[in-house]
Amino acid sequence: MAAMKVHGYPLSTATQRVLACLYEKDVEFQFVNVDMVAGEHKSPNFLPLNPFGQVPAFEEGDLKLFESRATTHYIAHEYADKGTQLLLPGSNKTMAVFQLWKEVEAHQFDPPSTKLVFELRYKPHFGMTTDTAVVEEYEAKFAKVLDVYEARLAESKYLACDHFTLADLHHLPTVQYLLGSSAKKLFDSRPHVSAWVADITARPAWSKVMGMLKQ
Amino acid sequence: MALKLYGAAMSPCTSRVMTCLHEKEADFELIPIDLFAGEHKQLPFLAKNPFGQIPALEDGDLSLFESRAISAYVAEKYKEAGHDLIRCQSLKEAAEVKVWMEVESQQYHPAISPIIFQFFAAPLQGKVPDQAIIDENLEKLGKVLDVYEEKLSRTKYLAGDFYSLADLFHLSFTYYFMKTPCANLINERPHVKAWWEDISSRPAFQKVASAMTFGEKGN
Numbered sequence: 416m417a418a419m420k421v422h423g424y425p426l427s428t429a430t431q432r433v434l435a436c437l438y439e440k441d442v443e444f445q446f447v448n449v450d451m452v453a454g455e456h457k458s459p460n461f462l463p464l465n466p467f468g469q470v471p472a473f474e475e476g477d478l479k480l481f482e483s484r485a486t487t488h489y490i491a492h493e494y495a496d497k498g499t500q501l502l503l504p505g506s507n508k509t510m511a512v513f514q515l516w517k518e519v520e521a522h523q524f525d526p527p528s529t530k531l532v533f534e535l536r537y538k539p540h541f542g543m544t545t546d547t548a549v550v551e552e553y554e555a556k557f558a559k560v561l562d563v564y565e566a567r568l569a570e571s572k573y574l575a576c577d578h579f580t581l582a583d584l585h586h587l588p589t590v591q592y593l594l595g596s597s598a599k600k601l602f603d604s605r606p607h608v609s610a611w612v613a614d615i616t617a618r619p620a621w622s623k624v625m626g627m628l629k630q
Numbered sequence: 631m632a633l634k635l636y637g638a639a640m641s642p643c644t645s646r647v648m649t650c651l652h653e654k655e656a657d658f659e660l661i662p663i664d665l666f667a668g669e670h671k672q673l674p675f676l677a678k679n680p681f682g683q684i685p686a687l688e689d690g691d692l693s694l695f696e697s698r699a700i701s702a703y704v705a706e707k708y709k710e711a712g713h714d715l716i717r718c719q720s721l722k723e724a725a726e727v728k729v730w731m732e733v734e735s736q737q738y739h740p741a742i743s744p745i746i747f748q749f750f751a752a753p754l755q756g757k758v759p760d761q762a763i764i765d766e767n768l769e770k771l772g773k774v775l776d777v778y779e780e781k782l783s784r785t786k787y788l789a790g791d792f793y794s795l796a797d798l799f800h801l802s803f804t805y806y807f808m809k810t811p812c813a814n815l816i817n818e819r820p821h822v823k824a825w826w827e828d829i830s831s832r833p834a835f836q837k838v839a840s841a842m843t844f845g846e847k848g849n
Contacts, residue, residue, distance in 0.1 A: 466777045467737055478722055482732030489725040508692045511703035518696035521735060523681055563680045 417476030419444040419490075422464055424451045425627050428532070428588035429483040430471040434627065435587050436487040438620035441498035446627070484521060487581055499620070501581045509576070516574040516582035524564075527557040528589045528598075535596035550597075558601055561608055568607035583615050591616060591625070633658040633704075636678060637685030638665055639841035642746070642802035643697040644685040649801055650701040652834035653715060654708035698735065698799060705795055712834075715795040723790060730788040730796035741771035742803050749810045750844050764812070772815055775822055782821035787829075797829050805830065805839055 421437070421444055423430030437444050449455050449470050457468040464472035465481035473480040473489075480486045491501040503513035530553045534545045567574060575582040590612055593599060602612050615621070633651070635658050637644030644660075651658050663669045663684050671682040678686035679695035686695045687703075694700050705715040717723035744767045748759040781788060788796045804826060808816065817823050829835070 466780065467733070467774075478725065480725060480729055482729050482736060484736075485725065485728035485732040488728050489721075492721060507703060507707045508689070510706065511692060511694055511699060514699040514702050515694055515696050518699040519681075522696065560681075566680065 420447055420474040421445070421471050422447045422449050422461070422473070423471035424449050424456075427451070427470050428529075428592065429469070431588035431591075431624050432483040432585055433471050433473065433486050433490075434624045435584055435621055436490050436501065436581070438623045439499040439501060439584065439618075440490060440494045442490075442494055484517065484585060487584070491581055499579065501579075501584060503575050503580055513575040513580060513582055517585060519563075519574075520582065520585045523560050524586060525589065527553045527560060528593060531557060531596070531598050532589055532592045535598060536592050554598060554601065557598070561601055561605055564611075565605040565608050568611050573611070579615065579618070583611070587615060587621055587624075591621075631690060634661055634688040635659070635685055635700075636661045636663050636675065636687070638663060639838075640844040641665075641684055642806060642842075643683070645802035645805075645838045645842055646697045646799060647685050647687065647700045647704070648838045649798055649835050650704050650715070650795070652837050653798065653832075654704055654712045656704060656708050656711070698731065701795060701799070713793065715793075715798065717789075717792065717794065723792070726789040727794045727796050730794075731799060733788070734796060734799040737774045737777075738771075738800060739803065741767050741774055742807055745771070745810065745812065746803055746806050750806060768812055768815065775815055775819055778825075779819040779822050782825050787825065793829065793832075797825070798835075801829060801835050802838070802842065805835075805842055806844065 419437070419442065421430070421433055423433065423446065425431070425448075434446070449461060451470065455461055456465075456470055461472070462468060464474070464479060467481070469481070471481070471483060471486070473486045478489075480489060487501075495502060495504075503509050531550065534550050534553070537543075538545050564574075571577065573579050573583050590602075594602070594612070594616070602609050633656060635644065635647060635651070637647070637660065639645070639648075639660065639662075648658075648660070663675055665684070669675055670679075670684050675686070676682055678688070678693055681695070683695070685697055685700065686693065687700045688694075689703075689707075694703060702716070709716065709718050715727075717727055745764055748764050752759055778788070785791055787793050804816070807813065808826075816826050830839070
């Protein structure tokens with residue numbers, strides 16, 4: 416089997432999502448740094464790998480993929496018998512519940528939380544001014560989403576079932592960024608969400624992703 | 631036992647699921663949810679989708695929401711019937727389908743959805759469509775469609791030379807988009823236009839499209 420390559424940028428949440436999956440599966444891969452500050456992701460060299468000019472891009476032999484959630488899906492299926500079980504095998508019904516919570520991350524959790532990461536982490540890092548009105552608006556939206564998560568996690572240890580799956584993993588990069596911001600209070604005030612956040616961010620595979628940032 | 635789909639015939643997300651159900655020749659019952667009465671934001675519907683959005687699906691004791699998750703479930707459950715929407719026999723083809731399903735979800739939808747909202751939903755709230763929001767999103771959508779134009783010049787459908795769930799996911803929002811003054815974005819790109827005409831003429835979608843009358847007089 417040809418080696419896997421991830422073209423990405425360590426600070427990018429989408430890149431981290433794919434890296435977390437690879438570390439959980441304990442598989443060999445090569446990381447190729449894409450210099451986003453230099454605009455490399457928009458360059459003619461990179462665009463064949465992802466026509467939307469975004470990181471990450473993934474290669475395994477002649478298979479080329481992009482979109483982090485499609486990439487993690489492929490890795491989790493192809494290497495189903497290695498490392499952590501990230502899927503929820505079983506009937507179509509159990510798989511559907513797994514699919515559902517992956518959609519919730521993409522369509523309910525990600526939009527408001529990404530907006531908050533941009534205002535509270537990205538802007539200060541690049542010397543821009545945080546818009547407090549936007550923060551207030553999106554914290555309110557995000558709080559409503561977290562209320563649904565609190566109810567769900569009160570009846571299920573992880574989002575899709577009683578073990579960690581891609582449905583939980585997909586949240587890691589954004590959750591980690593928000594833990595370093597004032598939005599952390601939204602997790603702290605919800606005991607089941609708070610416990611789940613502490614649990615998933617303590618996973619060894621996630622620590623390896625964080626370790627890459629220190630290099 | 632027939633599946634129960636809770637939603638509204640003119641809603642694009644409900645229509646997404648119904649198109650998939652028709653492609654898979656699956657028996658289902660559409661149970662109307664009265665959006666104007668706010669039925670989707672109250673119990674008992676809230677128990678089916680805590681985010682208070684249509685559609686929701688029941689299959690015996692299984693309760694699902696999120697139209698793309700429901701559609702994926704239907705495509706898997708009825709994989710032996712109708713058209714193969716998910717390329718069950720090939721993990722690589724299935725992976726390509728997943729890529730373009732994600733593209734619809736992460737690139738196409740965020741650009742087209744605000745435009746549909748401004749033209750169809752804002753007037754119901756007594757507002758005039760906000761041209762600044764429309765223009766901003768048309769620019770984004772145009773860039774996405776440039777990528778589609780290039781891809782569709784190489785493959786007949788998004789994930790390859792086969793119609794898949796990735797193409798199907800685009801149908802309902804694009805159908806409403808084509809009723810706006812902005813349809814030129816599709817029509818000016820020959821490969822995108824040909825793809826649109828092909829996928830929107832499929833019988834499974836035609837059955838659903840006839841009820842998609844949002845914004846028309848009398849509705």
